[in-house]
Amino acid sequence: MTAPIPTSKRKYDLNFARWVRDNVAGGDKMNMCMQCGTCSGSCPIGTEMEDGPRKLFMMIRAGMKEEVLSSNSMWECTSCYRCVVRCPRGVPVTYLMQGLAALAAKEGYAPKVENNYFSKFFWMSASKLGKTDERLVPTAYYFSFGFVEGIKRSLANLKIALNMFKAGRMHIGMPHKIRDTKGLQAILAKAREIEDRS
Amino acid sequence: MSEETFEHKPGAYLCGGCGIKDALDMDALEQAVSGGMMVSNVKQSDSFCSGEGYETIKKDIESGEVNQAIIAGCSPRVMVQEFNALGGQIFRANLREQVIWQQPANHEDTQALATDNLRMATTQARKAEPPQAHWDGVTSLKLLVVGGGITGLKAAREASKTGAEVVIVEKTDKLGGWAAKWSKFIPETAPYREPQDNPVPALIKEVEEDDNITVMFNTIVERTEGGPGEFSCRLQTGSDTKWDVFGAVVLATGWRPYESEAQEKFGIGKTDGVITDIEMEEKLAAGELDGVKNIVFIIPGDTDRMVYSSGVSDKVAIKQAMQMVENDSDVMAYIIHEHFRSHGTAEEFYRSAQEKGIIFQRGEVKKIDSDRTVTVDDELLEQEIPMSGIDLVVISTGMVPNSTNIDLEPSEKNPETLCDDINPKAPIFTVNGEEVEDPDADIKSCREKAGEEPPLPGGPLLNLQYRQGPHVPILANGFADSHYICFPYETRRTGIYTAGPVRRAMTATEAMDDAMGATLKAIQAMREANEAKAVHPRAGDLSFPEFGLNICTKCRRCTVECPFGAIDEDPETDYPMINPTRCRRCGTCMGACPVSTISFKNYNPQQVSDMVSAGTEDCPPDKPRILVLACENDAYPAMDMAGIARREANPYMRVIPVRCLGSVTLLWVKTALEKGYDGIMLLGCKSGDDYQCHFVKGSGLAQERMGKVGETLQSMMMEEERVQVNEIAIADSERVTEILNTFGKQIEEIGLNPFKGF
Numbered sequence: 037m038t039a040p041i042p043t044s045k046r047k048y049d050l051n052f053a054r055w056v057r058d059n060v061a062g063g064d065k066m067n068m069c070m071q072c073g074t075c076s077g078s079c080p081i082g083t084e085m086e087d088g089p090r091k092l093f094m095m096i097r098a099g100m101k102e103e104v105l106s107s108n109s110m111w112e113c114t115s116c117y118r119c120v121v122r123c124p125r126g127v128p129v130t131y132l133m134q135g136l137a138a139l140a141a142k143e144g145y146a147p148k149v150e151n152n153y154f155s156k157f158f159w160m161s162a163s164k165l166g167k168t169d170e171r172l173v174p175t176a177y178y179f180s181f182g183f184v185e186g187i188k189r190s191l192a193n194l195k196i197a198l199n200m201f202k203a204g205r206m207h208i209g210m211p212h213k214i215r216d217t218k219g220l221q222a223i224l225a226k227a228r229e230i231e232d233r234s
Numbered sequence: 235m236s237e238e239t240f241e242h243k244p245g246a247y248l249c250g251g252c253g254i255k256d257a258l259d260m261d262a263l264e265q266a267v268s269g270g271m272m273v274s275n276v277k278q279s280d281s282f283c284s285g286e287g288y289e290t291i292k293k294d295i296e297s298g299e300v301n302q303a304i305i306a307g308c309s310p311r312v313m314v315q316e317f318n319a320l321g322g323q324i325f326r327a328n329l330r331e332q333v334i335w336q337q338p339a340n341h342e343d344t345q346a347l348a349t350d351n352l353r354m355a356t357t358q359a360r361k362a363e364p365p366q367a368h369w370d371g372v373t374s375l376k377l378l379v380v381g382g383g384i385t386g387l388k389a390a391r392e393a394s395k396t397g398a399e400v401v402i403v404e405k406t407d408k409l410g411g412w413a414a415k416w417s418k419f420i421p422e423t424a425p426y427r428e429p430q431d432n433p434v435p436a437l438i439k440e441v442e443e444d445d446n447i448t449v450m451f452n453t454i455v456e457r458t459e460g461g462p463g464e465f466s467c468r469l470q471t472g473s474d475t476k477w478d479v480f481g482a483v484v485l486a487t488g489w490r491p492y493e494s495e496a497q498e499k500f501g502i503g504k505t506d507g508v509i510t511d512i513e514m515e516e517k518l519a520a521g522e523l524d525g526v527k528n529i530v531f532i533i534p535g536d537t538d539r540m541v542y543s544s545g546v547s548d549k550v551a552i553k554q555a556m557q558m559v560e561n562d563s564d565v566m567a568y569i570i571h572e573h574f575r576s577h578g579t580a581e582e583f584y585r586s587a588q589e590k591g592i593i594f595q596r597g598e599v600k601k602i603d604s605d606r607t608v609t610v611d612d613e614l615l616e617q618e619i620p621m622s623g624i625d626l627v628v629i630s631t632g633m634v635p636n637s638t639n640i641d642l643e644p645s646e647k648n649p650e651t652l653c654d655d656i657n658p659k660a661p662i663f664t665v666n667g668e669e670v671e672d673p674d675a676d677i678k679s680c681r682e683k684a685g686e687e688p689p690l691p692g693g694p695l696l697n698l699q700y701r702q703g704p705h706v707p708i709l710a711n712g713f714a715d716s717h718y719i720c721f722p723y724e725t726r727r728t729g730i731y732t733a734g735p736v737r738r739a740m741t742a743t744e745a746m747d748d749a750m751g752a753t754l755k756a757i758q759a760m761r762e763a764n765e766a767k768a769v770h771p772r773a774g775d776l777s778f779p780e781f782g783l784n785i786c787t788k789c790r791r792c793t794v795e796c797p798f799g800a801i802d803e804d805p806e807t808d809y810p811m812i813n814p815t816r817c818r819r820c821g822t823c824m825g826a827c828p829v830s831t832i833s834f835k836n837y838n839p840q841q842v843s844d845m846v847s848a849g850t851e852d853c854p855p856d857k858p859r860i861l862v863l864a865c866e867n868d869a870y871p872a873m874d875m876a877g878i879a880r881r882e883a884n885p886y887m888r889v890i891p892v893r894c895l896g897s898v899t900l901l902w903v904k905t906a907l908e909k910g911y912d913g914i915m916l917l918g919c920k921s922g923d924d925y926q927c928h929f930v931k932g933s934g935l936a937q938e939r940m941g942k943v944g945e946t947l948q949s950m951m952m953e954e955e956r957v958q959v960n961e962i963a964i965a966d967s968e969r970v971t972e973i974l975n976t977f978g979k980q981i982e983e984i985g986l987n988p989f990k991g992f
């Protein structure tokens with residue numbers, strides 16, 4: 037069983053560092069980081085991140101749970117793996133980013149971040165249909181900001197949608213799905229079971 | 235000393251190999267040798283270093299026809315063993331590295347340079363006699379090891395393995411010192427990732443079972459007289475004293491913990507659970523660490539302390555953190571540092587620590603509260619982070635060298651030597667109306683110059699009965715001086731070798747390596763002393779300074795300036811009196827003597843003075859000549875390397891290798907100026923606290939002496955720039971050419987020596 041995340045109200049809580057080390061994927065390797073900054077410097081999204089991987093790791097070491105979990109950095113990560121390839125100390129930066137995002141979502145920090153909505157609908161479509169639907173995911177995402185905002189965002193992307201129709205990348209009618217959705221559900225159930233086991 | 239006169243039978247061997255004969259007119263050289271140089275036995279060959287050529291020289295020497303072979307060809311630094319094996323006295327004229335490899339072929343200046351090099355070599359031979367052993371009889375081959383800690387134990391064992399008899403003198407009643415208390419060691423063998431078992435108990439057992447080794451507990455060395463091969467030591471055990479004679483000494487007196495006010499700010503000794511790394515070692519050994527889950531190691535960045543930890547405390551922190559994590563995987567260990575130093579194989583140890591989950595954090599610790607909350611100013615996050623919930627805080631200390639015996643009162647006799655500056659300034663004072671240096675004032679004044687460091691606590695370790703005082707010289711920060719850049723165990727007291735933390739902060743593992751090195755040196759010193767030979771760097775040399783006391787003015791320069799304390803004043807006559815086995819044959823005394831009355835059989839003031847003259851004998855009045863006196867240890871090899879790299883050099887240089895810049899007498903400079911040299915360049919090793927001079931003080935003393943040449947030049951109406959001194963390291967082959975070529979241009983601009991041709 038995964039240990040419960042420490043709930044202390046302290047800004048700096050060493051137990052958080054310990055928890056990340058023991059519970060987040062790649063957390064045990066985070067120690068190898070020597071703060072060279074190669075990851076943050078290589079990251080194509082680096083400028084969009086509030087902190088960047090290097091600083092994020094430093095904050096974890098200092099036990100800054102609040103700041104870490106409410107950071108946008110791990111949500112901006114596109115999993116391009118540039119940091120992993122370049123890190124001189126073999127830190128699996130991308131896994132850590134994903135692990136931290138999952139942790140933040142679980143702890144209820146994530147909704148503050150826009151990307152989380154997108155991830156949510158992306159996952160909804162992917163897990164139900166076995167595919168991401170080009171109409172469903174963006175529409176649900178746009179309208180999650182409210183009705184007026186939804187219309188606005190949809191209209192702003194209308195031209196792209198029409199072009200996609202012409203190119204046969206979007207269609208009318210029921211969303212496509214994979215043949216064996218039952219099998220997919222079984223796989224996901226098994227995955228969840230394995231995750232809970234550890 | 236045999237007084238028979240030596241009959242010079244020189245033979246000159248002109249080697250044409252390695253391209254020499256393509257670049258020089260060999261027959262013209264031969265004519266010059268047999269004509270002006272008056273060496274009738276001249277031979278040529280395409281290779282004298284092997285085959286027929288080699289046999290020719292050998293036959294000449296064996297038949298007694300020749301006893302001094304002047305070989306003109308490659309540098310005196312190559313083929314040394316081959317030519318020495320010939321038996322006679324060997325002289326070399328460097329035609330290869332410093333002539334044909336640096337000058338255009340078949341040029342008149344190149345030919346002139348080669349001829350002068352040969353002329354200088356024949357002159358050298360004419361003024362040289364074969365050195366002879368200056369004492370005989372068997373000297374002691376017993377080794378004294380002072381200190382029974384890990385360094386001393388290892389030294390004793392290594393010496394015993396070579397068959398030497400060893401006495402360990404230990405101040406306390408136990409062997410093993412600090413290291414015996416450690417539960418684990420920093421790794422010494424690959425892959426350098428895990429703490430290793432403490433080797434001390436096994437080492438103690440080996441020593442106890444070793445018949446060659448005697449251990450004297452509760453004993454100190456109360457007095458030491460003599461020199462290598464004949465150190466007479468009075469060993470004091472309680473109220474008992476006993477004299478013993480030793481061949482050499484390994485000084486392994488170790489260290490004591492560093493204490494400072496800075497540590498108080500962390501609350502060591504006051505706050506519960508805030509301890510030093512030394513106390514931590516004791517706790518680890520005693521296994522008193524149950525219940526410690528969060529532990530913080532602090533490596534403070536204060537430079538005062540770092541002098542005494544020098545990368546040691548960093549490795550200790552890793553080791554202790556690792557021991558904690560290994561014992562209990564639930565432990566969270568932080569190492570907070572300002573400058574982490576894990577050089578060499580410790581990089582692996584550091585990596586391994588990270589893999590084991592130890593967290594390294596860079597920052598300055600601002601304070602530690604009474605509940606052990608450590609506030610760190612984190613440089614990377616730019617905020618002060620309070621780390622709470624810490625069970626134990628361990629603070630790095632340092633190792634203060636035991637270069638004195640702190641149990642003793644400071645010595646009355648010459649306490650100044652404690653802070654012996656490396657380059658004593660020599661003020662002027664007069665004896666018999668002559669200006670000389672005050673032997674007693676110089677060290678004081680240099681101390682004032684250095685900002686009056688307070689003398690260290692404690693008395694001398696060996697209580698040396700040397701003119702230069704009772705201490706083994708101590709240099710920066712109280713460490714026993716050793717030639718730490720190039721020859722780590724060499725001290726300024728021949729036959730006494732420092733090893734372990736007394737000469738720099740080091741780990742127990744490093745101390746064992748140190749012990750091995752120093753012991754091998756000590757054994758060499760004993761054996762060489764036994765054969766009347768010199769030790770490093772002129773190992774095997776039999777030559778010896780002789781004092782022409784008939785003209786000695788008792789000025790004491792030689793006694794004061796000998797870097798090794800080899801010369802005393804005769805208590806009755808006040809004349810210089812040498813302790814032969816202490817002498818390293820550097821010639822610094824020779825360079826110091828204002829009346830040039832100190833000489834070696836094969837190296838003396840008149841000889842080199844004549845060589846200087848020989849270098850400019852045939853100089854046309856319109857050509858410049860530059861005299862280069864180059865230290866044979868570093869500068870001369872650097873110039874050879876410039877030749878190997880085929881760097882074009884000024885063709886007007888005439889180079890004479892010297893044993894040490896310290897041996898350069900002002901006579902040579904005067905001769906050079908009178909004989910029409912236009913510039914003089916002295917090339918020696920780095921001087922000062924971070925010296926590389928093989929004879930420690932020679933280079934510095936030479937610079938000191940040359941400082942006074944300016945006045946002489948002015949009185950001769952010559953420019954001061956004509957005499958310069960430069961420091962060259964052995965790898966400076968590019969720089970040396972640059973310096974010399976720039977000097978050459980500078981001299982051209984100043985113009986030729988007005989005395990030329992007179």
Ligand code: SF4
Nearest residue numbers: 069070072073075123
């Ligand atoms: S590249 Fe690797 S070592 Fe460098 S800061 Fe990023 S995670 Fe740390």
Ligand code: SF4
Nearest residue numbers: 079113114116117119
């Ligand atoms: S994987 Fe993520 S964090 Fe790493 S470089 Fe790519 S976007 Fe940046």
Ligand code: SF4
Nearest residue numbers: 796817818820821823
């Ligand atoms: S100065 Fe050098 S050569 Fe002279 S006595 Fe001292 S060690 Fe020997």
Ligand code: SF4
Nearest residue numbers: 786787789790792827
């Ligand atoms: S030998 Fe020379 S240096 Fe030494 S005391 Fe005599 S005159 Fe002075």
